[in-house]
Amino acid sequence: MHLVVGLGNPGRQYQGNRHNLGFRAVDELAGGAPWRGKWGAELAEVELSGEKVLLCKPMQFMNVSGQPVASVAGFWKIPAEQVVVIHDELDVAFGRVKINKGGGAGGHNGVRSLIDCLGTPDFVRVRVGIGRPPPNWEGADYVLADFSRAEQPELPGIISAAAAAAKEIVTRGLTAAMNRYNVRPPNDKKSPKNGDGA
Numbered sequence: 001m002h003l004v005v006g007l008g009n010p011g012r013q014y015q016g017n018r019h020n021l022g023f024r025a026v027d028e029l030a031g032g033a034p035w036r037g038k039w040g041a042e043l044a045e046v047e048l049s050g051e052k053v054l055l056c057k058p059m060q061f062m063n064v065s066g067q068p069v070a071s072v073a074g075f076w077k078i079p080a081e082q083v084v085v086i087h088d089e090l091d092v093a094f095g096r097v098k099i100n101k102g103g104g105a106g107g108h109n110g111v112r113s114l115i116d117c118l119g120t121p122d123f124v125r126v127r128v129g130i131g132r133p134p135p136n137w138e139g140a141d142y143v144l145a146d147f148s149r150a151e152q153p154e155l156p157g158i159i160s161a162a163a164a165a166a167k168e169i170v171t172r173g174l175t176a177a178m179n180r181y182n183v184r185p186p187n188d189k190k191s192p193k194n195g196d197g198a
Contacts, residue, residue, distance in 0.1 A: 002170045003078045004029065005056045005069050007087040007110040009144075016146040018130045019062060022086040022110075024155075025128070025162040026055045039075065040068035049171040054078070063109040066117030073118065083123040084166050087111060090139060092129030095154055097161045099169065099178045100125055107139070124169055128162045 006026030007019075014020055026044075033044040033055075042057040056072055058065035073083055081101075087110055092098050102122045105112035115121045133142035147155060168177040 001052050001054060001076065001078060001082070003054050003056060003069075003073055003076065003083045004166050004170070005058070005083060005085045005114075007062060007065060007085060008057065009062050010057075010059045014144070017144050018088050018147060019143040021088045021128045021130070021159065021162065023057050024159045025086045025126070025166065026057055028159055028163040029053075029166060030055055039071040041072055043072065048167045051170050053170055062113070064113055065110045066113030066115070069114055070117035080118050080120045080123045083118070084126060084169050085111065085114060085123055086126040086128065086162050086166055088130045088143060089127035090130060090132055090143070092127050092131075094129050094131035094151065095158050096129040097158075097165050097181050098127045098129070099165055099174070099181050100127065101174060124174060126162055126165045126169070128158065 004026060006022030006024070008014065008021070008023030009017065009019060029048070030044045030046060033046045035042045035044045037059070040058065040060055042059055044055040046053050046055060054072070054076060056069060058068040060068055069083070073080070087108060089098070089106070089108070091106060101124045104121065105115060111125065114123065130143070133139055165177060165181050168180060
């Protein structure tokens with residue numbers, strides 16, 4: 001079984017923030033599946049192409065979101081290698097999706113908390129690009145702001161691409177997913193379906 005985690009901040013005031021893309025992607029994966037609260041998280045069980053998957057939205061704030069995830073993974077005996085985390089990423093161009101396993105937190109407080117609480121960086125990340133903030137913005141203010149009016153029309157496609165990337169990892173494996181999402185076709189410069197290096 002895989003554990004697919006979407007990172008975000010709980011509370012209505014944060015719903016539209018850039019930092020909450022992970023929540024929105026796992027909501028799409030859940031479809032109509034019911035969510036239930038346990039271990040400080042919202043959980044839903046789904047099947048993706050015949051594979052059983054546990055979806056998780058930590059209901060703690062981003063910088064301490066690792067503890068609920070570690071509790072869920074520990075109870076279900078899911079190793080870090082089968083944990084897939086969907087999160088926003090400043091260092092990937094807006095609309096791009098990149099997949100990698102392991103590495104540092106890259107300044108993302110949620111990823112840092114997961115590394116600390118899981119005791120390893122060796123989980124899979126679906127990095128959903130939000131791009132760098134304008135020169136007059138602090139990074140923290142940028143991720144905690146809603147998407148701009150110009151960005152809004154692209155969000156449904158980006159969220160769907162992030163959800164599809166997680167599904168690809170679960171159903172076809174990490175290598176196949178990386179081969180698909182981390183290489184941008186030469187005639188597809190703006191597609192959110194493929195990764196952009198940063």
